Amino acid sequence: VRNVYHDELDAVTASLVEMAGLVGTAVRRATVALLEADLDKAEAVIDADEHIDSIYRATDARVFNIMARQQPVAGDLRIVFTSLRMLADLERMGDLALHLAKIARLRYPSSAVPQELRPTIREMGEIAERLVAKVGRVIAEQDAEQAAELDDDDDDMDALHRRLFTLMLDPSWSHGVEPAIDMTLVGRFYERFADHAVSVGRRVVYLVTGERDAPPAPAVLVQSSSGVMDG
C-alpha cells in the first residue's frame, strides 16, 4: 500500500542517491585537482561540501520526523535504520573528497603528487569514482548483487594502496619526507572512501537479504620494513 509514509521513505532514498552523485563529482574533481594542480577544481570541491552537508542534515531531520510521526514497525524500521547509516557513510565520503582537495590546494601551484605516483593516484581516483557511482545505483535499485561487487572493487583499491607504499619506500624515492606525508594521507583518504562505499554495499545487502551487518572490518595498510603488508 502506497501512502505518505512510503513517499517519505522514497524521498530519503532519493536524497541518498543525490548525495552519491555529488560525492562522485567531488572525488572526481579532487583527483584532477591533485594530479593537475587545478586550483579551481580544488575550490569547487571545498565549496560544494556545504551542499552535501546540508542534504545530510535535511535528510537526517526527515528520518527523525518519519520515526516520530509514523512509528514504523520492524520491516520499515530496518530501512530507516539502514538509511541513517548510509547517510553517515556518504557524508563522510564527502569529507574525504574534501580532504583530498585541501591537500591539492595546499600544494598549488605544484602538484601534490610526485611523478612516479601519478598512475597509482589516477587509478585510485578512478576506482573511487566507480565505487561511488555503483553506490548510487545500488541504493536506487536496492541491488544486492551489485552491492556485493563493491568488495572486489575495494580489493583493487587496497592493492593500489600497497603499491603506493612500495613506491615511497623504494630506494629510488628522491622526494624526501614532505611528499611522503602528503601521499600517506592521500592514500589513507582514498582507502577510507572505498571502505565507506563497501559499508553502504553491505547495508544494502542487509536490507535486501536481512543478513545482519557487522561493523566494517578495521582495515589499515601499513608498510613493513620488507615491502608491504595489510595490517
Added chain:
Amino acid sequence: VRNVYHDELDAVTASLVEMAGLVGTAVRRATVALLEADLDKAEAVIDADEHIDSIYRATDARVFNIMARQQPVAGDLRIVFTSLRMLADLERMGDLALHLAKIARLRYPSSAVPQELRPTIREMGEIAERLVAKVGRVIAEQDAEQAAELDDDDDDMDALHRRLFTLMLDPSWSHGVEPAIDMTLVGRFYERFADHAVSVGRRVVYLVTGERDAPPAPAVLVQSSSGVMDG
C-alpha cells in the same frame, strides 16, 4: 515514570559507558605498545577489539528492539538516535586504538616511534586517554558542561598533531621515509580518535540542551612547505 522501556534505555547507556572504559584501556595500552615496543600490550589491544565489537552489535540490536517494540515518541526518540551515533563513535575509537596497536606490532622488536617524537606521541596518548575517560563520564552523567570541555582537549591534540609534522619536516630529521609514514598514520589515528570523542560530547550537549548537532567539522591537518597549517 520508570518502566521496562526506561530500564532498556539505561542498559544502552550502561553499554556505552562500558565501551568507553574498554576503549580507554585499549588506547592506553596501544600508546605503551608504540613507545615501549611492548608486543604483549599490542596483542592485548588487538584481542580485545572483538569484545568491543560484540558490545557494539548487542547494543545496536537492543536499540533496534526498543524501537520496534516501544515506538518511542519524540523526546525518547532523540535519546535513541543519539545513542546509536555515540555507539558508532565508540566502535570507531576502538578501531583507531587497534590500528595504533597494529603499527606497534609491525615494528616490534623496534619501537615505531623515533626518539625525538616520543614526548609528542606520549602526550597525544595521554590526551586520548583523558578524552575517552571524560566521554565515559559525560555519557553516564549526561553532563553537558563537561561535554563542552572536550573541544578544548581536542585543541590540545591538534596542536600536538601540528608539532608532529614540524618535527618530521625539520632538516635534522634523520629517519627517512618509513618512520615518517608510520608517524603520519599514528598522528592521524590519534587525531581521529579525538574527533570522535568531541563528536560524542556534541551529541550529549544536543541531548541535554536540544541544540541540534551538525555533522562533525571535517578536520585534516596537513603540513605546508613553510611549517604547518590546519587544512
